[in-house]
Each structure stands twice: as C-alpha cells, then as structure tokens.
Amino acid sequence: MNTPAIDALTATAREHAADFEGPHAVIPTMHLAIVTCMDSRINTFRIFGLDSGDAHILRNAGGLATDDMLRSLVLSQRRLQTREIIIMAHSDCGLHHADEPRLRAEIVNDTGSAPPYAFGAFDDLDAAVRNSVTRVREHPYLPHRDKVRGFVYEVETGHLREIAV
Numbered sequence: 001m002n003t004p005a006i007d008a009l010t011a012t013a014r015e016h017a018a019d020f021e022g023p024h025a026v027i028p029t030m031h032l033a034i035v036t037c038m039d040s041r042i043n044t045f046r047i048f049g050l051d052s053g054d055a056h057i058l059r060n061a062g063g064l065a066t067d068d069m070l071r072s073l074v075l076s077q078r079r080l081q082t083r084e085i086i087i088m089a090h091s092d093c094g095l096h097h098a099d100e101p102r103l104r105a106e107i108v109n110d111t112g113s114a115p116p117y118a119f120g121a122f123d124d125l126d127a128a129v130r131n132s133v134t135r136v137r138e139h140p141y142l143p144h145r146d147k148v149r150g151f152v153y154e155v156e157t158g159h160l161r162e163i164a165v
Contacts, residue, residue: 035065036059036063077142085136087151
C-alpha cells in the first residue's frame, strides 16, 4: 500500500521525466564528494550552489565517516575520479547528545537482539567533525586525502562554518 507522500513524489517524478534535460556524465564535474547528514533540512545542492552532475552527495545519520561511508568514498575516488571531500555536519542533529545505550536497550527490548553496528551518538559536534575528517585523511585506501575539510551547517541561520582540524 502506497502512502500519500510516495504517491505525490512519484507523480512529480513522472513530470520530471517529461521535461528531463538529458543525462550527465557519471564523473562529477567538480571531482568533489560531500559527506553530510540525512537530515531533511539540509539542501546540499542549494547550500553549495550545485547542479546535478557536479558532486557526489553521500548521506547518513550524522554525516559521519563510518566504515560504509569510507567504502563509498573509496569507490567515488577510485572509480569516479573525485579528488576533494567536504565533511558537513549540522546543528540540531538528532545524534548530538543522543542516548545511544538507551536506544540500543530499546531495540533489544523490542526485538530481542542488539544491532551489530553503532549509531554514532556524540556530545561534541565540532569534535565529531574533526574525528570524521581525521578518519578520512587516515584511510589508507583513499588515494586523495590532502583536500579534506570539515564544516558545520547551522540549520537555524543557514550559515556554514569551517572546523579547524
């Protein structure tokens, strides 16, 4: 059974197909990957003035450099020619000050087992960005680690601030 949101979105997709401007090259024109959070308030294309085909936009909860995110970055660089990486977290993130042990206990209570992964809750937003930048810079399978920078997007004001690493 489809939800009303999915129905509305698929109708919009059909309209998009009717006036589709044509495909872009698979290689991002800016040779850039952006790691950010899945938060629906983050419009990465608008924040950076990007168009379709300009950059890889990789998203997960918290915009963290998890093992799976590193896997995607390795493919982005080794197969699709990206050379620079932006790590962008944001204010008012659901993982900021989250009680991870409580969440895990809730899941165990509901399902009878704990997930095999961490959720990545953090208390210090800037430190979380620095940690992700460091993980990327130290990842041995990434050939391009010299142009990695971290930022925090403030969802309340639209400002972007760089985090010194």
